[in-house]
Amino acid sequence: MSKDAILFCLDSADLSGSTTAMPKFMSKSTTIPEIQNNTGIFTFDLTWIEIQSLKPNLVSPYSSLGLVRNPAAKNMGKILTLSEFLSFAKNSSVPGVLINIKNAPYLASKKGLSIVDAVSTALVNASYDKDKTKRVLIQSDDSSVLSAFKKKNTFYEYVLLIPEQVGDAPKPTVDEIKQFANAINVIRSSLMAYDGAFISHYTDITTEMHKSNISVYVSVLRNEFTTIAYDFFSDPIVEIATFVGGIGVDGLITEFPATARAYLRTPCSNLNAKLSYTILPAEAGGLAGLAAPEALPPAQSPEPPLRPVDVVDPPLPDVANLANPAQAQTPGSEPKESGQLSNAS
Numbered sequence: 001m002s003k004d005a006i007l008f009c010l011d012s013a014d015l016s017g018s019t020t021a022m023p024k025f026m027s028k029s030t031t032i033p034e035i036q037n038n039t040g041i042f043t044f045d046l047t048w049i050e051i052q053s054l055k056p057n058l059v060s061p062y063s064s065l066g067l068v069r070n071p072a073a074k075n076m077g078k079i080l081t082l083s084e085f086l087s088f089a090k091n092s093s094v095p096g097v098l099i100n101i102k103n104a105p106y107l108a109s110k111k112g113l114s115i116v117d118a119v120s121t122a123l124v125n126a127s128y129d130k131d132k133t134k135r136v137l138i139q140s141d142d143s144s145v146l147s148a149f150k151k152k153n154t155f156y157e158y159v160l161l162i163p164e165q166v167g168d169a170p171k172p173t174v175d176e177i178k179q180f181a182n183a184i185n186v187i188r189s190s191l192m193a194y195d196g197a198f199i200s201h202y203t204d205i206t207t208e209m210h211k212s213n214i215s216v217y218v219s220v221l222r223n224e225f226t227t228i229a230y231d232f233f234s235d236p237i238v239e240i241a242t243f244v245g246g247i248g249v250d251g252l253i254t255e256f257p258a259t260a261r262a263y264l265r266t267p268c269s270n271l272n273a274k275l276s277y278t279i280l281p282a283e284a285g286g287l288a289g290l291a292a293p294e295a296l297p298p299a300q301s302p303e304p305p306l307r308p309v310d311v312v313d314p315p316l317p318d319v320a321n322l323a324n325p326a327q328a329q330t331p332g333s334e335p336k337e338s339g340q341l342s343n344a345s
Helices: 048-052 082-090 104-111 115-125 143-152 171-178 205-211 236-247 257-265
Strands: 096-101 135-140 157-162 183-187 192-195 198-202 215-221 251-254
Touching: 082 096, 082 115, 096 115, 104 115, 104 143, 115 143, 135 143, 143 157, 171 205, 205 215, 215 236, 236 251, 236 257, 251 257
Parallel strands: 096 135, 135 157, 157 183, 183 215, 215 251
Antiparallel strands: 192 198
């Protein structure tokens, strides 16, 4: 959200890396521990007119390794408002939209902005609340955001983002998630355990979630070979085949949708088609078993299980009335940290 409460689409509230905000708005850089440890230029400190003067940056997560993405088109994009994005999606062939909401407690208590109400209103104005032909997925790492949305509309699908690596999903935790979410979005390493760049085993998280009819999405898939385990032979198609055909995930969050689309549409992805060639999932531990012992990294300790306290957050604070500074300092209006894993730091 901008300072004047305009909703727009961007991966982060920090404009310094994802746009051309530096050095133009360097004077507005600040540190907000509730959001991130690093100094940033935040969207809610700039008006929409100021943000419109920026261009998005096409950022590569592996630029330090010399792997850049289409440098000729680095700043050729456009920052869309949420209403523009919803209109664009509605008039396209995509089956729906996923909206990821971050920092709702901070925006409400410190900036006087209700991002939940604003997104809900935008969806209603675009008639997504009545359109049964388009799926609407609301995602957040904060259960209070999903619960607040669910009170407004039970037609939408709600996705709990779990950005930390976990090793298991016990039933009490799954039961808690089912109260406010239809699906979870987990990182790749929560579904397959690594010893270095080798896969030692696959976890049971997908199976445990499916027992309670909770869908499992995996993120974030990328095509650069440096991000793909050795067991997949540095091939993004084999990685996708393992998640879909082996582990059985229900959806892929990817920065290369054409690659995922190519796999899902080929007959070779059907393990039951009895074709002369089928793209098979990788077997966990298969490659490590062929390597010399001295070539293997040390075995790593198991990741902690996902606990109920890790997924349940306090209710959203009231939206502060910034015309009355005393309200913003009321102890009860302080934003609470997300209930994600305590070892996230």
